[in-house]
Amino acid sequence: MQKEYVFYDTVGIDFPLDEAIELVKSPCKGDFLVSNDPEAEAIIYAPEINFYLQHSRDSIANKISTITKLYAIRALGFDFAQDMDYSQEVGNKVLIVSDDANDEALKAELREEDFTVMLLSSSIILDVNGHIGSLHVTLKKEDELLELECDQILWWNAPSFAMKQSGVYDPALLGLEGALKKLRDNKGEYHYKNFINYDPSICQYHERRTEICGKCAEVCPTVAILKEDETKHLAFSHIDCHGCGGCVSVCPSGALDYTQMPRIAFAHLSEYFKGATALIIPHKMDLGLIDIPLREGVLPLMIEGEKYLHEAHLLNLLQTSGNPIIFYTDFISKGTGDVIRILNEIFEKKYHKKAIYVCEDSADLARIFESMESFPECMYGINEDGLRKREIFSARLSHLVDGEDLGVLKTGEHVHYGNIVIDESKCTLCLSCVGACNVRALTAHPEDNSLRFNASICTNCTYCEVTCPEEGCLTVVRDEISLKPSWFSQRIMTKDELFTCIECGTPFATVKAVEKIAAIMTPLFGNDAVKLRTLYCCAACKPKVMFKAHMENENKGLSL
Ligand code: SF4
Ligand code: SF4
Numbered sequence: 175m176q177k178e179y180v181f182y183d184t185v186g187i188d189f190p191l192d193e194a195i196e197l198v199k200s201p202c203k204g205d206f207l208v209s210n211d212p213e214a215e216a217i218i219y220a221p222e223i224n225f226y227l228q229h230s231r232d233s234i235a236n237k238i239s240t241i242t243k244l245y246a247i248r249a250l251g252f253d254f255a256q257d258m259d260y261s262q263e264v265g266n267k268v269l270i271v272s273d274d275a276n277d278e279a280l281k282a283e284l285r286e287e288d289f290t291v292m293l294l295s296s297s298i299i300l301d302v303n304g305h306i307g308s309l310h311v312t313l314k315k316e317d318e319l320l321e322l323e324c325d326q327i328l329w330w331n332a333p334s335f336a337m338k339q340s341g342v343y344d345p346a347l348l349g350l351e352g353a354l355k356k357l358r359d360n361k362g363e364y365h366y367k368n369f370i371n372y373d374p375s376i377c378q379y380h381e382r383r384t385e386i387c388g389k390c391a392e393v394c395p396t397v398a399i400l401k402e403d404e405t406k407h408l409a410f411s412h413i414d415c416h417g418c419g420g421c422v423s424v425c426p427s428g429a430l431d432y433t434q435m436p437r438i439a440f441a442h443l444s445e446y447f448k449g450a451t452a453l454i455i456p457h458k459m460d461l462g463l464i465d466i467p468l469r470e471g472v473l474p475l476m477i478e479g480e481k482y483l484h485e486a487h488l489l490n491l492l493q494t495s496g497n498p499i500i501f502y503t504d505f506i507s508k509g510t511g512d513v514i515r516i517l518n519e520i521f522e523k524k525y526h527k528k529a530i531y532v533c534e535d536s537a538d539l540a541r542i543f544e545s546m547e548s549f550p551e552c553m554y555g556i557n558e559d560g561l562r563k564r565e566i567f568s569a570r571l572s573h574l575v576d577g578e579d580l581g582v583l584k585t586g587e588h589v590h591y592g593n594i595v596i597d598e599s600k601c602t603l604c605l606s607c608v609g610a611c612n613v614r615a616l617t618a619h620p621e622d623n624s625l626r627f628n629a630s631i632c633t634n635c636t637y638c639e640v641t642c643p644e645e646g647c648l649t650v651v652r653d654e655i656s657l658k659p660s661w662f663s664q665r666i667m668t669k670d671e672l673f674t675c676i677e678c679g680t681p682f683a684t685v686k687a688v689e690k691i692a693a694i695m696t697p698l699f700g701n702d703a704v705k706l707r708t709l710y711c712c713a714a715c716k717p718k719v720m721f722k723a724h725m726e727n728e729n730k731g732l733s734l
Pocket of ligand 1: 388426
């Protein structure tokens with residue numbers, strides 16, 4: 175049977191590998207899924223396997239099982255990935271934007287390669303939109319606005335608005351040869367992926383009357399997510415998406431998921447880290463620069479789009495492993511930075527230990543290996559299938575808090591948690607807020623006419639606050655997690671008795687709602703006893719009361 179994993183042995187390992195792994199002694203090309211070396215060609219090249227072997231201090235037995243795990247982790251990510259391949263036709267029209275006269279030579283060179291080339295000065299370009307293969311450039315020439323179309327742009331020191339579009343390359347950043355290679359490689363068929371899944375039903379921007387979210391569009395470094403303010407719809411341009419995952423990490427509701435490593439894939443992957451320490455390394459980091467022995471039980475986890483990690487991912491890894499996480503990276507996104515601070519504060523409060531370390535060189539890493547401590551007491555597992563981001567974090571954090579009161583923790587600029595306060599004297603239980611909340615943090619309970627709230631799954635979006643018709647009744651408390659049991663449970667915010675119709679005795683509204691309407695309408699109805707009576711009648715009895723009074727008056731008129 176064809177094996178999925180191949181190990182190209184360039185060092186002469188002196189122990190056996192798991193039987194699922196094909197051992198080869200020379201470069202090969204097979205139908206493999208994962209390899210440890212690019213010379214043993216496979217769909218996935220996993221450099222962390224050789225890295226682990228070179229640096230690990232584990233026993234032989236542990237090495238054998240860890241190497242198998244490293245292959246399995248990569249295979250799991252591949253199996254669960256939901257990315258889709260797309261392609262876009264890219265023609266030969268190139269615009270060179272430069273103020274250097276020497277670029278005439280470059281223009282001639284590209285023309286020889288069958289490109290159609292235009293050369294313009296940056297001073298006349300007002301705007302660029304569209305995407306690779308279909309870029310629209312707005313120019314101002316002698317007081318006239320012109321539109322120009324091209325497939326790709328080579329733009330020296332391009333302004334940030336231009337760099338947001340796919341198909342724009344800056345030789346000042348990539349080097350001229352690098353930028354030209356891009357142009358040549360893209361010509362013809364340009365292939366791209368869909369990195370993001372989107373669920374509008376829990377999006378806090380989608381079709382809201384006022385803008386209460388849009389964090390994804392704010393953090394997107396390109397034009398891959400744009401807000402359509404008229405309709406309050408998000409517009410996704412997958413061709414412009416770099417797959418950085420920043421939007422996934424800041425999305426408060428979990429409306430966005432990273433297709434390369436969906437939440438559920440990560441939950442399964444973390445199982446391989448039971449009792450181990452995850453050393454998370456983004457692909458862009460150079461493994462060759464880590465030149466220290468790995469502490470026993472440390473497992474590298476190489477990831478793409480490292481910005482997608484959020485609080486539910488990282489707490490899962492901490493509670494599955496019972497060990498701190500080490501993030502070896504030269505860049506932490508704002509959302510992930512907030513999450514790391516929040517989790518570190520929680521773990522300091524609970525276990526007096528640090529949860530997540532960030533480092534970017536071997537010396538730092540060595541210091542962390544010396545000082546880091548396990549916390550097996552935090553280990554906890556849940557089935558995350560079907561749960562949303564906040565539900566996962568809530569269940570996990572609630573277990574960690576475990577009945578204690580660990581105080582209040584401030585959340586961040588990019589990761590928001592909070593609470594709400596309801597002024598019972600003003601609430602009429604109209605339930606507008608329940609209708610406004612699309613994540614079911616606020617719920618109505620007909621069995622006891624109560625309004626209940628679970629702070630731990632509230633996204634702090636404030637839409638309930640702007641929807642509540644009673645001024646000063648509902649207030650959202652921003653940016654804090656109350657680390658005590660009540661924050662994780664459904665609390666009764668207010669409740670009321672039902673008012674029964676004074677005609678037929680059917681309950682039809684809450685006492686507060688009837689009293690409120692009566693207070694508004696009584697002065698308007700003056701001394702009209704019939705109208706005043708209808709205020710306390712159900713919908714079916716109101717017209718009956720009016721009709722009865724009308725007939726009585728008619729009859730009185732007849733008898734006179
Ligand atoms: S961050 Fe999430 S909830 Fe907010 S607008 Fe974007 S997709 Fe919607
Ligand atoms: S309770 Fe209010 S602030 Fe919280 S998610 Fe629902 S609508 Fe948004």
